[in-house]
Structure formats: C-alpha cells, structure tokens
Amino acid sequence: MLLSEHKDLKLEIKSLPEKEKDKLLLRLIAKDKVLTEHLHFKLLEDEHDLVERYEKLLAAIDETVEELLSNKKLTSKDSLLKMRKLNGSITHHFKVTKDVTTEMELRVHLLNHIPIDFNEGVFSPLHKFNEKLSVYFVKSTVSVLNKYGKLHEDLQFDLRDSLNAVLAKIYQNKTSLVAQELGLPKEL
Numbered sequence: 198m199l200l201s202e203h204k205d206l207k208l209e210i211k212s213l214p215e216k217e218k219d220k221l222l223l224r225l226i227a228k229d230k231v232l233t234e235h236l237h238f239k240l241l242e243d244e245h246d247l248v249e250r251y252e253k254l255l256a257a258i259d260e261t262v263e264e265l266l267s268n269k270k271l272t273s274k275d276s277l278l279k280m281r282k283l284n285g286s287i288t289h290h291f292k293v294t295k296d297v298t299t300e301m302e303l304r305v306h307l308l309n310h311i312p313i314d315f316n317e318g319v320f321s322p323l324h325k326f327n328e329k330l331s332v333y334f335v336k337s338t339v340s341v342l343n344k345y346g347k348l349h350e351d352l353q354f355d356l357r358d359s360l361n362a363v364l365a366k367i368y369q370n371k372t373s374l375v376a377q378e379l380g381l382p383k384e385l
Contacts, residue, residue, distance in 0.1 A: 234293045251299040254290055255306060258283055262310045273315040274326040277333060280311050284337065297344070298352060304341050305356055308334070308363045314370045327371070335375040338363055342381075357385050 201207075210218070226233055238246070261279050265271055287307065291300040313334050315327050345353060345360060361384055367376045368383055 231289070231292050235295070238293050247294055247296060247299065250290060250294065251303070254286060254303055257286065258303065258307050258310065262312070265312055271312065271315075272323050272326065273313075273330045274323055276312050276315070277326055277330040280307065280330070280333065280337075283307050283311075297348065301341065301344060301348065301352070301356060304337070305359045305363060308338055308341065309359060309366065313366070313372060331370075331372045331375045335367060335372050335379055335381060338367060338376075339379055339381060345385075361385055 210221075213221075226236060261283060265276060265279060268275065284304075284307070287300060287303045290303065291297070294300075311334075313330060315323075315330070341363075342360070345356060348356070364376075364381065364383055364385070367373060367381065
C-alpha cells in the first residue's frame with residue numbers, strides 16, 4: 198500500500214497528536230536497519246565521521262586486494278566474490294551517507310585495484326568464473342560511467358584520470374571483448 202494512493206490516510210496521520218506520531222515514527226524506523234543507520238549518520242555524525250567511514254572502507258578495499266594478490270592460488274572466482282562483497286559495502290556506505298563523491302571514489306578505487314586477469318583455460322572448471330568476472334567488472338564500470346556523467350564537472354575532472362586508468366585496464370585484458378560488446382569507450 199502506497200501512502201500517495203491514500204490521501205485521506207495521509208491527512209489523518211498529519212492530524213495525530215505529536216506524541217503518537219513520534220511513537221509510530223520510531224517503530225517504523227526500527228524496522229529498517231539502513232534507515233536507522235542513515236538517520237544516525239544524518240543527525241548525530243558530522244564531516245569527520247564521513248571521512249572516517251570512507252577511510253575504513255578504503256582500507257578494507259586495500260586489505261582485500263592485498264590479500265587476493267598475496268594468494269598464490271588466486272582464481273577469478275575469488276576475485277569475483279570479493280569484488281561483489283566490496284561493491285555491496287560501497288552501496289551500503291552510499292545508502293547511509295548519501296555522499297556521491299566518496300561513493301564514486303571508492304568504486305573507482307576498487308575497479309583500479311581488483312585483479313581481473315586470469316589465465317584459466319577453457320576446460321578449467323574456473324573458466325565460467327573468469328567470464329562472469331569479466332562481465333561483472335565491465336558492467337560495474339558501465340554503472341560507474343553512468344553516474345560519472347551525472348556528476349558536477351569539477352568532480353568529473355577529479356575522477357577522469359582514474360576512470361581512464363580503469364578503461365585502459367579493461368582494454369588491456371580479456372575484458373576488452375565484453376567492453377566492445379557493451380560499447381564502452383576507450384577513453385573519456
């Protein structure tokens with residue numbers, strides 16, 4: 198049921214006593230963890246906390262990439278799983294902070310550092326993960342480029358070199374076939 202479809206309900210909610218509205222609001226907020234965390238961030242945290250959240254997530258990305266690169270038996274499956282998990286963390290960060298700048302910086306950092314070049318043969322059971330990683334990586338890049346196009350030109354300028362590095366990485370690896378199919382530019 199959408200509130201916009203029930204205008205009389207909306208009016209009745211507005212006419213409730215303030216104490217009862219507060220009680221209902223708190224019950225509703227408690228049901229959604231992300232909304233609760235977003236309100237905590239918005240009402241109780243400041244710019245310093247945003248920087249702290251950003252740096253923690255940046256450190257988590259760097260640690261994960263370092264862990265992947267130090268693994269002698271690194272596979273495309275490992276890289277794909279870690280990339281999905283980190284992308285989920287970045288999405289959560291954005292839902293809580295609503296800060297596009299740090300979201301874009303984190304996504305570009307992840308794309309620049311996650312390993313994507315694997316020589317798994319066609320007959321290897323891991324070959325399908327290599328293909329999945331290629332598609333996921335390129336589609337993630339397309340998503341970042343779509344958001345990039347909507348950013349303020351100053352922020353676009355700041356991210357241009359890093360995104361060009363991601364595009365170069367794509368076209369220097371097996372991901373180039375997927376990128377060409379999706380019409381990804383070679384440079385911004």
